[in-house]
Amino acid sequence: MKVLVTGGAGFIGSHVAEYLIQYGHETVIVDNFQTGKKNFVPLQAKLIEMDINSPMLETVIALEKPEIVIHLAAQIDVAVSIKDPIYDAEQNIVATIRLLDYCQKYHVKKVIFSSSCAVYGETEDSSITESFPVNPLSFYGLSKATSEKYIQLTSTLQQLPYTILRYANVYGPRQSIIGEGGVVSVFFGKMLNGETPVIFGDGEQTRDFVYVKDVAQANLLAINKGDNEIINIGTDTKTSVNELLSKIMSISSVQIAPITMPAREGDIQHSRLDNTKAFTVLGWKPSFDIQTGLEETFSYYKVISEYQKGVD
Numbered sequence: 186m187k188v189l190v191t192g193g194a195g196f197i198g199s200h201v202a203e204y205l206i207q208y209g210h211e212t213v214i215v216d217n218f219q220t221g222k223k224n225f226v227p228l229q230a231k232l233i234e235m236d237i238n239s240p241m242l243e244t245v246i247a248l249e250k251p252e253i254v255i256h257l258a259a260q261i262d263v264a265v266s267i268k269d270p271i272y273d274a275e276q277n278i279v280a281t282i283r284l285l286d287y288c289q290k291y292h293v294k295k296v297i298f299s300s301s302c303a304v305y306g307e308t309e310d311s312s313i314t315e316s317f318p319v320n321p322l323s324f325y326g327l328s329k330a331t332s333e334k335y336i337q338l339t340s341t342l343q344q345l346p347y348t349i350l351r352y353a354n355v356y357g358p359r360q361s362i363i364g365e366g367g368v369v370s371v372f373f374g375k376m377l378n379g380e381t382p383v384i385f386g387d388g389e390q391t392r393d394f395v396y397v398k399d400v401a402q403a404n405l406l407a408i409n410k411g412d413n414e415i416i417n418i419g420t421d422t423k424t425s426v427n428e429l430l431s432k433i434m435s436i437s438s439v440q441i442a443p444i445t446m447p448a449r450e451g452d453i454q455h456s457r458l459d460n461t462k463a464f465t466v467l468g469w470k471p472s473f474d475i476q477t478g479l480e481e482t483f484s485y486y487k488v489i490s491e492y493q494k495g496v497d
């Protein structure tokens with residue numbers, strides 16, 4: 186199938202593009218390199234450097250005629266969303282509405298949307314199903330929740346099928362140091378540079394860390410399954426930030442005591458996603474446990490760090 190991936194030069198998008206190509210899909214990427222990188226894009230993908238807010242996006246969709254659109258391009262920084270909610274809404278809500286309009290106009294068969302566990306807001310220290318109330322604590326979470334509603338109403342009014350994937354904290358190779366799962370890349374960066382890691386709050390806040398290759402696989406499965414469904418993509422396993430740091434220290438064989446700072450605005454205390462629906466609807470379950478995923482991630486950052494030290 187022909188698949189257009191917005192944000193395909195980014196952390197998750199580039200892994201999605203790799204899987205698409207591996208499974209024989211013709212892949213077109215639209216990215217403005219806000220945070221993404223040209224060298225993340227697989228050579229076999231067609232790369233169009235463009236802001237998704239550009240009116241030229243309509244021409245791209247009209248000419249490329251993708252059957253599937255996987256929409257990942259977004260402003261992903263919670264802190265930015267709180268500082269500048271208008272910018273966040275333009276990037277995450279208005280750009281999504283425009284994209285949906287083009288998709289229905291040019292007969293795209295399905296939109297797959299990258300949403301987030303941030304839509305749930307504060308939860309108990311328990312596993313959250315998709316029916317848990319949506320009550321975001323940041324404008325980023327609100328922009329994802331609002332986009333979900335636009336996608337659902339567009340589907341009802343204009344028969345544009347969708348699958349909404351609500352990711353837990355994604356981590357893995359190519360992640361930048363911002364974003365929801367960024368703590369993994371930040372900690373590995375600190376260890377490899379011999380710097381002191383910072384823990385916000387008491388470090389007992391827990392997250393559900395899902396490996397990026399598993400997230401890419403979920404997107405691939407959603408091409409043919411899960412029409413008009415909202416689906417959690419997580420491991421249903423909790424790891425505290427303190428536990429994460431100790432795993433990262435052990436994997437990187439570096440021990441540096443962290444310093445602590447006050448908890449950040451908009452950060453949730455606990456987050457863990459029930460993934461029963463992902464299995465029943467998509468046939469998806471995570472293939473990587475946190476230890477394996479972290480080891481693979483460390484190998485990537487080690488190579489990058491050694492290369493950079495060689496260049497400096």
Ligand SMILES: NC(=O)c1ccc[n+]([C@@H]2O[C@H](COP(=O)([O-])OP(=O)(O)OC[C@H]3O[C@@H](n4cnc5c(N)ncnc54)[C@H](O)[C@@H]3O)[C@@H](O)[C@H]2O)c1
Pocket residue numbers: 191192193194195196197198215216217218219220221222235236237238256257258259260261276280299300301302351352353354355356361364365366367
């Ligand atoms: N990383 C996580 O833990 C996580 C969790 C939940 C949801 N998500 C969602 O997954 C998606 C991908 O996130 P990521 O972590 O890979 O982030 P990322 O920043 O690496 O990827 C976003 C990509 O979109 C591009 N982009 C941003 N604004 C654009 C614009 N206006 N026009 C064109 N391209 C633009 C960036 O250059 C980048 O390549 C996002 O929608 C994010 O909200 C991520």
